[in-house]
Amino acid sequence: MPGMHHTARAAVRAHEHDYAPxxxxxxGGYAAVLSSFGTGVAGAALLARRTGRRAPESLGTRELVLLTLATHKLARMVAKDAVTSPLRAPFARHRGTEAPAEMAEEPRGKGLRRAVGELLTCPFCLSPWAASALLVLHAASPATARTCLTGLSAVAGSDFLQYAYAAAQQRHSPQD
Known part of the structure; x- marks a missing residue:
């Protein structure tokens, strides 16, 4: 798709800039973020044990595909959607847009504030959090989880089709 390669390359360059030597x-901020993740997962496991809920021993292919697509979409929604920018605003500086319907933001501050900003602006970084939250939901309420996984997966598929449609329009539109 036109522009996708450029966008991916720009994202890699921006990521490399964030971690320049x-x-x-x-x-310290990373340690705090990791601790909160670990505490959340351990707390969810403890709560599940106390309430008698158990995670499934394995996920079927359909559930794994839905979980994968839903994790991708949930992470991108939190990290890139305009409507979720109030969550990121205390930790990130707005820089414009970087793709259709996606915000370009960079982490701000130092220490914990910067670490949270890096987490909230990076869909790759948010994916373990999103997957864990969806798996906890699956253990707590399988029917609700299936609904959420299906809905988020449908939106991820719709996003792909929107990009494909836009690319097809560009390819077939008369050039100025």
Whole structure:
């Protein structure tokens, strides 16, 4: 798709810039973010055990595909959608747009604030959080989880079709 390669390359360059050798990493902030993730997962496991809920021993192919698509979409929604920008605003600086319907933001501040900003602006970084939340939901309420997974997967598929449609329009439209 036209523009997709350019966008992916720009994202890689921006990511490399964030971790340039002369960049001071907010290691204390990372430790706090990791601790909160671990605490959340452990808390969910403990709550599940106390309430008698159990995670499925395995996911079927259909559930795994839905979980994969839903994780992708949920992570991108949190990291890139305009309507979720109030969640990122205390931790990220708005820089415009980088793709159709996606915000371009960069982490701000130092320490924990920067670490949270890096997490909230990076769909790759958010994916483990999104997958874990969806798996906890699956263990707590399988029917609700299936509904959420199906809905988020449908939106991810729709996004792909929107990009394909836009690329087809560009390819077949008369050039100025």
């Amino acid at each position: 002369d960049t001071e990493l907010p290691l």
